[in-house]
Amino acid sequence: MNASRIALVTGANQGLGRALAEGLAARMTPDDLVLLTGRGHRRVTDAAREVTRLPGTRARVEGRVLDVTDTDAIARLAEDLRARYGGVDVVVSNAVARLLPGESQAERADEFIDVANTATHAILRSFAPVLRPGGRLLVVASSLGTLGHLDPRLHHLFDGASLEQVEYAVESWRSAIHTRTAAQAGWPTWLNVPSKVAQVAAVRAVATERREHDLATGTLIASVCPGMVDTATSRPWFSDYRQAQSPAQAAGAVLDLIFAEHVHPALYGELVRFGKVLPWHDGTPPVEQDRMLTP
Template sequence: MTSPRTALVTGANQGLGRAIVEGLAAALAPTDRVLLAGRRPDAVQDAATEIAAAVPRGAGVEPYVLDVRDPAAIEALAADLGEIDIVFSNATARMSPDDDPADRVDAVAETSNLATSRILRAFGPRLRPGGRLVVVASALGTLDKLDARVRPRFAAAAEADLDAVDDLVAQWRAAVHAGRAEEQGYGAWLNIPSKVAQVAAVRAYARERRADDLARGTLVAALCPGLIDTAASRPWFADMSTAQTPAQAAAWPVELAAGELTASALAAFHGELVQFGRVLPWRTGIPVPHRATT
């Protein structure tokens, strides 16, 4: 008899995170549980109640208040759960093209980058055999999206360890606050270095445990969900005609997390940025037709 499975989705009270929770609730067994985590107690509770009503015979959906910027809160949840089967690190800080980068860089770095490293450290060792730890990133998370001056630094951090990635994030963050990000090669957009650093963190962490993970059928990967029509993404893209709904975007990630993977797929996806069943090349990426900013 299969033991009940536990899944955690952060940033889950709206958008893609909420759609992933609903998809997991439908895909998993009634004896399984899905923790719907977010910062606002009312939003988390409302989302969990609505999903439970929409998927009445699915896995249990439990609201959980979690601020991923709080390292003690992440450690406490990981210790409380002990072992886990599925983790989606999905929380992100919203920003727009009109934001002053110096005003937003702390929220972005702490929510998307430091939290990613902490979740990898806290939950990676607690994955059961066959488990999945997926960091939701972006097609902007490949080296080609960076200025050539800083690409080698991000590549080197990805080949080192999580501490090296965190140190590079701190340097980028300091450059933004000092008003020197563009002259140092980080660029004016926060989301590009942030997303590249997220993928670098996954690569660094996954490389160290690859042999053991493949032997245990365990996956650690970054995810590009594709363009999704949300209030957060609309300011960044001139053409949303091909954008997915959150439910459409959640379908493949749910399949990846809840379904079976062949040994060859597991080996191909491990430590990589994946989208719709393919690996996005770390060095060359794919084109991203985003809105130009000044």
């Protein structure tokens, strides 16, 4: 028997992704299915079992191994969900490569870009077409994803770009890192800035193409900023965690957006933080010495 609703979260065996999977499983019904995905079979299996056993869990929870750097695997999973269930209702793209302050940004660039950007492009391309009416497709980004955080010389690469143009810009950035010409072209050393801008630009590109249809069916595609979250990925970058949220707290606003009966059209295609739009052109390029993560 097909599940009533299908939800999928990437990077879901720990941190914010795990909290989102837990929240979905608690707010959905016993007929619904939450797919908790990650790269490692043991970690995914253990996480799915643990979420299933939580007192508040109502929906069915299944672990699925999904390496988001494998774009063919993303496409196969989307097609499988379309064939089995007629589509999917909630997709949260949350996977991120862990980067420590002492590591070389340039040496980790390929992995970081593959996980954060190439995977985001593949999820948008594969899952947007199988998103059922009234569904939600959200990409977890950050407040660094607004265009103003980039050098003005780079704005034309992302402002009003199609998904293909965003992909080209990302690969140009990658190439500039390899050829050691990134700084000369205006790219910041810190990978998180162009990566987040590119994520938000990719969402905006897909949303622009689908806006009329999605608004007519109550469907939402957007990027979301969860705010400062205390996770293993972010903790090494902060000196003061007094204002940080737990993953469960940070998941709350994202889940409220997912389960909102009516979403204001102004949120469609935008970067949303705590229910409000972060304007696309806001922000200023970060000082290179300031490597703190911005929520």
